[in-house]
Amino acid sequence: MTTTEIPAAARTGKPSTPPKRPGKRQREGAAWVFLSPWVLGAAVLTLLPMAVSLYLSFTDYDLFNPPQWVGLRNYTQMFTEDPRYWRSVVATLTYVVIAVPLQLGLALVVALALKSMRRGKGFYRSAFYAPSLLGASMSIALVWRAIFNDGGTVDNLLGTGGWVNKPGWALFTVALLTVWQFGAPMVIFLAGLQQIPTELYEAAAVDGASRWRQFLSITVPMLSPVIFFNLVLQTIQAFQVFTPAFAVSAGKGGPADSTLFYTLYLYDRGFVASHMGYASAMAWTLLLVIGAVTAVLFRTSRSWVFYASEGDR
Amino acid sequence: MPGNRTRKSWPPRRTAKPRPFRTTTATATLLALCAAATALTACSDTGESSSAGGNVVLRYTWWGNPDRAARTQEAVDLFQKKNPDIVVQTSFSGYDAYKQKLATQAAGGDAPDVMQLDYRMIDQYASGGVLLDLGKQQAVRTEEFDRGLLATGVVDGKQYAVPQARGTETVVYDTKAWESSGVEKPRKGWTWSDWADAMRALAERTGKPGATDPGQSEDAFEVWLRGQGKALYTKDRELGFTADDLTRWWTFTDKLRREGAVAPAEQTTQLDGTVENTPLGRGKSVSDFNWDAPSSGYVALVPTGVTLAPMPSGEDGTPGQYFKPSMFMGVAADSGHPEESAKLIDFMLNDREAAKILGATRGIPVNESIRTTLAPELKDFDKTVADYQASVDGTLNAPPQAPPSGDSALQTTFQRDYDQVSYERLSPREAAENYITEAKAELRS
Numbered sequence: 110m111t112t113t114e115i116p117a118a119a120r121t122g123k124p125s126t127p128p129k130r131p132g133k134r135q136r137e138g139a140a141w142v143f144l145s146p147w148v149l150g151a152a153v154l155t156l157l158p159m160a161v162s163l164y165l166s167f168t169d170y171d172l173f174n175p176p177q178w179v180g181l182r183n184y185t186q187m188f189t190e191d192p193r194y195w196r197s198v199v200a201t202l203t204y205v206v207i208a209v210p211l212q213l214g215l216a217l218v219v220a221l222a223l224k225s226m227r228r229g230k231g232f233y234r235s236a237f238y239a240p241s242l243l244g245a246s247m248s249i250a251l252v253w254r255a256i257f258n259d260g261g262t263v264d265n266l267l268g269t270g271g272w273v274n275k276p277g278w279a280l281f282t283v284a285l286l287t288v289w290q291f292g293a294p295m296v297i298f299l300a301g302l303q304q305i306p307t308e309l310y311e312a313a314a315v316d317g318a319s320r321w322r323q324f325l326s327i328t329v330p331m332l333s334p335v336i337f338f339n340l341v342l343q344t345i346q347a348f349q350v351f352t353p354a355f356a357v358s359a360g361k362g363g364p365a366d367s368t369l370f371y372t373l374y375l376y377d378r379g380f381v382a383s384h385m386g387y388a389s390a391m392a393w394t395l396l397l398v399i400g401a402v403t404a405v406l407f408r409t410s411r412s413w414v415f416y417a418s419e420g421d422r
Numbered sequence: 423m424p425g426n427r428t429r430k431s432w433p434p435r436r437t438a439k440p441r442p443f444r445t446t447t448a449t450a451t452l453l454a455l456c457a458a459a460t461a462l463t464a465c466s467d468t469g470e471s472s473s474a475g476g477n478v479v480l481r482y483t484w485w486g487n488p489d490r491a492a493r494t495q496e497a498v499d500l501f502q503k504k505n506p507d508i509v510v511q512t513s514f515s516g517y518d519a520y521k522q523k524l525a526t527q528a529a530g531g532d533a534p535d536v537m538q539l540d541y542r543m544i545d546q547y548a549s550g551g552v553l554l555d556l557g558k559q560q561a562v563r564t565e566e567f568d569r570g571l572l573a574t575g576v577v578d579g580k581q582y583a584v585p586q587a588r589g590t591e592t593v594v595y596d597t598k599a600w601e602s603s604g605v606e607k608p609r610k611g612w613t614w615s616d617w618a619d620a621m622r623a624l625a626e627r628t629g630k631p632g633a634t635d636p637g638q639s640e641d642a643f644e645v646w647l648r649g650q651g652k653a654l655y656t657k658d659r660e661l662g663f664t665a666d667d668l669t670r671w672w673t674f675t676d677k678l679r680r681e682g683a684v685a686p687a688e689q690t691t692q693l694d695g696t697v698e699n700t701p702l703g704r705g706k707s708v709s710d711f712n713w714d715a716p717s718s719g720y721v722a723l724v725p726t727g728v729t730l731a732p733m734p735s736g737e738d739g740t741p742g743q744y745f746k747p748s749m750f751m752g753v754a755a756d757s758g759h760p761e762e763s764a765k766l767i768d769f770m771l772n773d774r775e776a777a778k779i780l781g782a783t784r785g786i787p788v789n790e791s792i793r794t795t796l797a798p799e800l801k802d803f804d805k806t807v808a809d810y811q812a813s814v815d816g817t818l819n820a821p822p823q824a825p826p827s828g829d830s831a832l833q834t835t836f837q838r839d840y841d842q843v844s845y846e847r848l849s850p851r852e853a854a855e856n857y858i859t860e861a862k863a864e865l866r867s
Contacts, residue, residue: 171827172529173550190863192856193838259688260704274688276845359699360518364691365845366838380522382831382864383529383546
């Protein structure tokens with residue numbers, strides 16, 4: 110039972126029903142009043158800009174002059190006439206496929222190590238989580254660039270030249286920066302691991318199951334909802350990777366477009382080339398693709414995510 | 423072993439029971455309104471230039487190197503001393519970053535009061551209604567300006583920007599490295615093939631590439647193109663060259679790169695408009711192409727000193743380089759303080775003390791009387807720039823008309839397309855055809 114509650118609680122944090130209920134209408138009114146700042150914020154700061162962006166995606170808008178309606182031209186240009194667009198798609202997909210499994214794998218390994226640790230847990234938890242707090246910042250990405258640039262630390266130690274200036278290596282270097290920020294999924298894994306009933310392991314140990322066997326037959330299935338949750342979250346984030354590539358390639362997605370991630374190219378179209386309509390069309394395409402990928406993940410999850418409550422029935 | 427689970431689980435579980443709802447709707451409304459009000463007021467500060475302690479606050483932004491920063495700050499300090507009621511907040515960055523930030527600010531209606539502008543920005547910013555008509559600001563005096571240069575800041579009959587200085591391109595080289603190599607030094611009227619031979623010889627004798635790979639630079643390409651009597655753009659704001667021209671240029675530079683005569687792709691890809699990230703600035707090549715004034719940045723980076731030389735000409739001696747208004751100053755159309763902004767511009771352009779401080783950090787001043795009085799007083803690299811300009815003055819052809827709006831984006835496209843060549847992912851012909859397609863689309867829209 111308990112396992113099912115973790116991801117659900119993490120997402121919504123609903124309190125349980127209060128014992129004495131005021132009238133339904135009164136409760137609803139109060140709820141709306143309390144929600145109003147959020148609702149207002151969502152409408153003005155999220156929904157309205159989204160609507161404007163959807164409109165702009167059908168226009169030619171250079172930031173300085175009023176938008177011109179061009180129908181689907183931005184979309185057709187994107188798919189049929191822009192080789193750089195497709196390079197950005199390939200770079201992004203490659204990145205997602207490399208970075209997400211590596212990051213989740215590392216997060217799980219560290220979470221397992223931390224769980225069975227007896228002393229210094231708090232220290233290591235913070236130490237491993239710190240990169241996630243710092244990592245999103247520009248400064249760390251710049252430091253990363255300096256480390257992997259030619260004449261940088263890695264070049265001096267390994268003599269391999271600057272990684273960020275080799276088209277085959279640059280993407281991997283950026284992925285490495287993301288993988289290093291495994292703190293957030295790690296903390297969630299850790300919470301999930303601690304919810305697995307000890308009795309299961311005790312029973313398995315009595316039956317003579319090896320640790321590896323216990324991991325495969327108890328940890329993975331019991332943890333699968335958490336794995337799924339992390340997978341969806343990190344995949345969505347990976348599709349939107351921006352800061353590390355921006356800093357590492359000095360905003361250009363280089364060398365030779367090898368780190369020209371989707372959002373970077375979107376930014377380039379919008380703010381460097383002043384084609385806001387085209388950039389909006391790219392943004393909406395990205396939204397649809399992320400939606401589709403998430404839907405596929407949810408579909409496949411039926412066959413591998415195990416909810417204890419289902420097993421009970 | 424996973425058996426040792428402590429009772430203190432993490433994250434901590436919720437133990438306290440949620441309290442029943444007792445608040446009345448009225449109290450709730452009040453609380454919510456307070457929350458909403460706080461949220462709204464927190465967002466209302468837009469960071470717009472405003473009065474602080476009775477002073478007028480102006481935002482002044484520009485691009486450049488640390489040398490220019492120090493001198494600009496000194497001049498601004500003097501301005502503030504003379505105008506105690508005006509506070510000037512300055513900020514600067516490298517050209518690429520500046521270009522992007524300014525476009526974003528302008529589009530958001532948050533352009534700085536006073537901004538430094540490039541030739542390539544004037545058309546876009548003026549036609550987009552971002553700039554104030556300076557012709558109506560009495561404070562900006564332009565009587566002593568060269569008429570031709572002043573006219574480069576005019577769009578549709580209005581003076582949207584005032585040129586600050588003039589500049590021209592140059593071959594800047596590590597004096598010691600070039601001299602001790604024994605390779606013949608650059609001379610007036612040398613051709614592109616002389617240049618290429620010199621690069622090969624330099625690479626052979628110094629063990630370092632002769633120059634930054636110029637294939638990535640639209641500016642260098644323009645000089646090469648003009649040396650053949652062509653231009654980047656026609657009078658009708660269309661492309662002035664063909665895929666064949668660009669293929670020849672990229673084949674030329676690509677060959678030199680393969681021979682090691684110019685810097686490798688790994689160096690070229692790091693260029694971002696700052697001298698610090700050029701091969702010459704990093705001590706990895708003997709020379710570079712740059713504009714004359716920003717070359718002052720190399721002085722701090724190349725300990726053995728730098729020399730300025732003319733750009734190579736076409737094979738028949740046609741000069742490709744030209745004098746260009748190096749940068750402009752403009753005022754935001756929606757600035758709250760147009761008069762004070764105009765005052766700052768006038769000070770930077772016409773004040774004698776300011777001129778002395780600024781020297782030639784943005785090029786040789788366009789104010790003629792300042793130029794004449796300043797010339798003998800120039801020191802160090804400023805004198806180098808002035809002497810260099812004097813050496814080519816009168817031998818160059820007239821500047822092209824201001825580039826069309828789309829050019830601003832095409833500069834970056836040019837560099838990226840060449841990346842595909844220097845990393846050997848596309849042939850010069852394929853990359854050139856890509857560029858022509860992109861450029862035509864960019865200029866049409």
